Amino acid sequence: MKFTGRLALSAAAGVFALAGATHLLAHGDVTPQPVDTTALPDIQPNNDTWLQHNPYRGNAKAIEIGQHAYAQNCARCHGIDAISGGIAPDLRYLELGDSGDEWFVQRYHHGSVRDGKVYMPPMGEILGQKAGWAIRAWLETVHEE
Numbered sequence: 729m730k731f732t733g734r735l736a737l738s739a740a741a742g743v744f745a746l747a748g749a750t751h752l753l754a755h756g757d758v759t760p761q762p763v764d765t766t767a768l769p770d771i772q773p774n775n776d777t778w779l780q781h782n783p784y785r786g787n788a789k790a791i792e793i794g795q796h797a798y799a800q801n802c803a804r805c806h807g808i809d810a811i812s813g814g815i816a817p818d819l820r821y822l823e824l825g826d827s828g829d830e831w832f833v834q835r836y837h838h839g840s841v842r843d844g845k846v847y848m849p850p851m852g853e854i855l856g857q858k859a860g861w862a863i864r865a866w867l868e869t870v871h872e873e
């Protein structure tokens with residue numbers, strides 16, 4: 729699925745702001761856990777300009793941070809060790825390399841809202857880009873065909 733443009737993206741973000749707020753209040757377990765990424769190099773030109781490809785691919789420190797960040801922020805929906813119990817897609821099957829990165833960052837950054845329902849919160853807006861690429865670096869180490 730592709731968004732048709734900026735308008736669609738901001739509309740989706742607006743829906744999340746409304747629907748998400750109640751959801752977050754109702755379920756304390758969805759509180760995101762901050763991820764300490766100070767050990768990782770900053771993203772160029774800056775951490776708020778979203779890249780399409782993972783600058784940390786294969787970076788051992790990023791993989792370590794990513795594994796922990798995943799367990800704290802993604803596992804409750806996507807499953808422990810990325811083995812999905814069926815609530816959300818199994819992220820071990822995401823394509824490796826650049827094309828997998830593009831899809832990963834789209835979902836991580838913006839989440840997923842369909843028919844006004846929040847399927848996935850915009851985790852990237854909450855945890856930041858460095859944490860996202862660290863998680864992606866770890867996910868590639870547990871990839872399955």
Ligand code: HEC
Nearest residue numbers: 801802805815816817831832835836840847848849851863
């Ligand atoms: C509240 C539950 C929830 C949380 C927390 C969550 N996700 Fe998701 N995620 C989903 C659902 C549901 C989908 C499927 C969305 C759809 O079908 O539109 C999804 C889809 C995705 C996809 C696209 C997968 C595919 O095969 O298309 C990626 C990548 C992803 N999530 C990454 C993450 C990461 C990384 C985290 C943690 C930082 C995370 N998600 C946290 C529920 C969640």
